[in-house]
Amino acid sequence: MSWQPTTTHQARVDRASLLKTIRTFFEDRQVLEVDTPLLSSATVTDVHLDAFHTQFVHATSGKPQTLWLQTSPEYAMKRLLCAQSGPIYQICKAFRHEGQGRYHNPEFTMLEWYRPGFTHEKLMDEVDALLVATLACEPADKLSYQRAFLTHTDIDPLTASQSELVSALTHHGIDISEPQTLNTDSLLQLIFSLVIEPKIGAERPVMVYGFPASQAALAKVNTHDPRTADRFEVYFKGIELANGFYELQDASEQRKRFEADNLERLSMGLPEKPVDAHLLHALEAGLPDCAGVALGIDRLLMLRAGATAISDVISFPVANA
Amino acid sequence: MANYSTNEFKGGLKIMLDGEPCNILENEYVKPGKGQAFNRVKIRKLISGKVLEKTFRSGESVEGADVMDTELAYLYTDGEFYHFMNNETFEQIAADEKAVGDAIKWLVENDVCTITLWNGSPITVTPPNFVELEITETDPGLKGDTAGTGGKPATLSTGAVVRVPLFVQTGEVIKVDTRSGEYVSRVQK
Numbered sequence: 237m238s239w240q241p242t243t244t245h246q247a248r249v250d251r252a253s254l255l256k257t258i259r260t261f262f263e264d265r266q267v268l269e270v271d272t273p274l275l276s277s278a279t280v281t282d283v284h285l286d287a288f289h290t291q292f293v294h295a296t297s298g299k300p301q302t303l304w305l306q307t308s309p310e311y312a313m314k315r316l317l318c319a320q321s322g323p324i325y326q327i328c329k330a331f332r333h334e335g336q337g338r339y340h341n342p343e344f345t346m347l348e349w350y351r352p353g354f355t356h357e358k359l360m361d362e363v364d365a366l367l368v369a370t371l372a373c374e375p376a377d378k379l380s381y382q383r384a385f386l387t388h389t390d391i392d393p394l395t396a397s398q399s400e401l402v403s404a405l406t407h408h409g410i411d412i413s414e415p416q417t418l419n420t421d422s423l424l425q426l427i428f429s430l431v432i433e434p435k436i437g438a439e440r441p442v443m444v445y446g447f448p449a450s451q452a453a454l455a456k457v458n459t460h461d462p463r464t465a466d467r468f469e470v471y472f473k474g475i476e477l478a479n480g481f482y483e484l485q486d487a488s489e490q491r492k493r494f495e496a497d498n499l500e501r502l503s504m505g506l507p508e509k510p511v512d513a514h515l516l517h518a519l520e521a522g523l524p525d526c527a528g529v530a531l532g533i534d535r536l537l538m539l540r541a542g543a544t545a546i547s548d549v550i551s552f553p554v555a556n557a
Numbered sequence: 558m559a560n561y562s563t564n565e566f567k568g569g570l571k572i573m574l575d576g577e578p579c580n581i582l583e584n585e586y587v588k589p590g591k592g593q594a595f596n597r598v599k600i601r602k603l604i605s606g607k608v609l610e611k612t613f614r615s616g617e618s619v620e621g622a623d624v625m626d627t628e629l630a631y632l633y634t635d636g637e638f639y640h641f642m643n644n645e646t647f648e649q650i651a652a653d654e655k656a657v658g659d660a661i662k663w664l665v666e667n668d669v670c671t672i673t674l675w676n677g678s679p680i681t682v683t684p685p686n687f688v689e690l691e692i693t694e695t696d697p698g699l700k701g702d703t704a705g706t707g708g709k710p711a712t713l714s715t716g717a718v719v720r721v722p723l724f725v726q727t728g729e730v731i732k733v734d735t736r737s738g739e740y741v742s743r744v745q746k
Contacts, residue, residue, distance in 0.1 A: 284593050334594055335564055335615055337586025412612040418593075425592035426612070453591055469590070479590050 241551035251537055251549065255327060257370055258347060258533075265362075267323040267349060272312030274329060278512035279304035280311075281497035282453070283504065286333040288342075302510075305331040308530050309348050310454065311515040314483070317350055317526060318518035325349035327533065338545050339475060341553045345533040352524040356455070356466045356482035359527035360443050363470060363478060366531075367441050371539055374440035376470070381446045385424075388432045393424050393448060394463045401427065421450050433471055441472040454490070455481035470531070472539060480529030487519035560618040563596040571603075571624040574611065578603045578622035578675045586615070603673060604680050606658075622675065629672045631664045639664065639682070641672055652679035660684045662717035663735045684735045689744050690714055691730050695721065708740070 241248075262269065279287040288305040295301040306312070308330050316324055330346040351359055364376045385393045391404050401423035402415045408431045412418075418426070436442045445468040449457050452465030466482035484490055491511070498508045537549040547553040561572060566584040573579070579600045588594040594615035601608050603624065613619070629641035629650060638651035639661075650672065654661070656679045660670065663684035671683040695711035711721040711731075719733055721740045732741040 282591065284591060334588060335586045335596075337588070340586055340588060409610070410612055411610065412595075412614070422593045425589050426595060429587050429589055429592075429595070430597065430612070451591060476590060 238556060242547040242553060242556070243549060243551045247537070247541060247543075247549055248551065250540060251533075254370060254533070254537060254540065258327065258366070261366055261369055262325045262349070265323075267325050267351075268321065270313065270316060270321065270324045270326050272309050272316070272326065272328070274306055274331075275303040276306055276312070276512070277301065277303060278311075278510045278514070280307050281494045281501070281509045281511060282307075283497055283500050283506065287509075288331050288333045307332050308346060310528070310530070311512050313348060313350055313528070314523060315514060315518040317352065318521050318523050320524075323349070323351050336554055339535060339538075341534070341546050341550055343554065343557070344546075344550070346530055347533050347536075348528065348530040350483075350526050350528040352526040354527040356445065356468055356480055356527045359480055359482075359529055360445065360468055363443070363480065363529055363531070364441070367470070367472070367477075370536060371441075371472075373472070376441035376443050376472075377437075378443045378445065379436065381444055381448065381464070384428075384432050384436060384444055388435050389427060391427065396420075396424075398423065421448070424448065424451075433476070434474060437471040438473060441470055441477070444469050444471065452484075452493075453481065454484050454493075456484050468529075475535050475539060476532075477535050477539070478529050478531035480527060482527045483523060485519065485523045485525065487516055490519055491516055558621045558623050561621050562618050563613050563615045566596055566598060566613075571622040572600075573620040573622045574600060574602070577605065578624045578680065580624075582608070587612075588615070603675065606681075623677075624673060624675050624680075627672050627674060628669050630667050630669050632666065634664075641670065641679075641682075644669070650674075650679055652682055656680050657682045660735075662713075662715045663688050663690075663733070664715060665690065686734060686736060687732055687741065688735055689730050689732050690717065692721070692725065692727050695725065695727050697726065711740075 285307050287307050289302050292301045292303045309326050309328050313324060313326060327347050329343055331343050334342060336342060367373055368375060382392065382394055385391045389404060398420050401420060404427060405415050410430055446464040447467045449463055449465045452467060455465040455467035458464045458466050468480050469476060470478040494511045501508055534546050534549050538546060543549055561570060566581055568581055568583060570581045571578055579602050581598055582601055583599040585597045587597050596613045596615055598611050598613060600611055630644050632640040632642050638653055639657050640649055640651050642649045660682040665688050668685050668688060672679050673681040690713040692711045693714050696709055708720040708722050710718050712718050719738060719740050721731060725731060725743060730744040732744050734741055
């Protein structure tokens with residue numbers, strides 16, 4: 237394996253220039269840059285997110301302590317918000333213990349920001365402004381998750397049964413063994429990734445909102461249509477670029493979601509994950525009404541450069557890190 | 558044969574699918590931020606030659622296929638089998654018509670072909686990229702026509718038919734690109 241970087245000098249210059257543009261963008265809007273730890277005593281419970289962990293042998297308890305590398309700075313940043321930080325952003329490394337690919341490296345750079353007083357709708361407009369400022373693209377289209385499915389498939393994602401989704405896979409030529417063992421959300425995600433994503437956001441970014449409530453993650457459930465969550469994702473040229481929420485404030489609901497995740501983990505034979513007590517205590521103290529979003533900087537760089545692989549914008553991807 | 562996890566998938570890996578050995582052409586990791594990870598794989602079935610797309614759950618394992626390529630010289634056909642020989646060990650292998658497939662029209666004695674073996678038996682024969690064959694029949698072309706005005710069909714000694722320029726005549730030996738089936742040049746005897 238070569239010792240040399242996989243990036244060109246120009247790609248490194250572009251990264252520095254992009255970071256400067258982002259910092260100016262937030263400075264102009266009086267959003268404060270913050271810094272939170274990469275290592276944490278707890279981690280996410282999401283069934284499909286896996287965190288790296290390590291042992292801290294110098295803990296004051298005298299016993300080795302498991303520390304987790306963050307999959308995003310969300311929990312720590314929410315603790316700052318609960319401590320009246322006001323609007324904040326962070327550019328940091330995030331780690332996901334998963335495969336590598338054209339768009340994936342297990343260690344990557346993330347931009348995450350939170351806006352007290354914003355709904356997810358208002359935050360979508362700000363994401364749009366950032367994309368126009370960094371990609372010089374046209375303003376984004378907005379599209380509901382349900383509309384995206386109804387336009388590009390015959391499925392209503394909010395009412396379709398598991399067996400309807402399984403037959404839709406076949407109809408769209410997706411050949412996977414034992415599709416009936418996939419749950420509704422995985423089937424929807426598979427159809428979204430392989431059928432819908434290639435057809436949307438080709439010319440300009442598209443913001444897809446109103447995900448099914450079962451995929452709410454840390455978003456509020458929509459008050460008008462409780463079948464959906466106030467969550468959005470941004471797609472552009474086949475790249476999933478950002479994920480945002482109108483943030484769940486209810487601590488007991490948050491605890492329930494963590495516990496439900498862990499139950500699902502157990503049923504799938506996956507290990508339970510430690511629930512972040514600091515986050516739950518912070519939510520009990522009170523999270524301001526706010527919206528937040530995480531955006532992949534490396535993918536943003538790919539779009540700026542028209543790169544075909546993430547290794548074109550990361551100097552030492554995991555295969556030669 | 559070893560099993561391979563989707564993490565090990567890459568172009569060129571040979572795996573078993575529906576009881577048939579396959580070659581992975583392309584592998585793409587698909588992982589929505591909040592969703593399950595999949596591998597979207599483009600595969601060529603090595604016996605039928607069919608190319609298809611298949612989706613695997615990431616982390617899934619599949620059986621590897623004991624497939625290897627060998628370079629063997631074509632010797633002769635006895636009408637039923639096509640016989641090839643390893644020029645170093647002199648070991649001989651017989652391939653049936655199904656394994657030879659379309660390569661049949663490009664087999665030239667002593668030319669070294671790539672024979673793909675599955676569990677030791679030939680499943681495909683790939684001829685060299687270029688072969689030299691004699692024209693056994695073609696219409697006499699118009700004299701003086703040297704421009705490529707579409708050419709004319711010519712039958713070669715193996716039965717293959719290729720389009721050749723009008724100035725090329727019966728009895729001449731030509732070089733053909735077996736991948737495209739196109740005429741390349743005349744060969745001086």
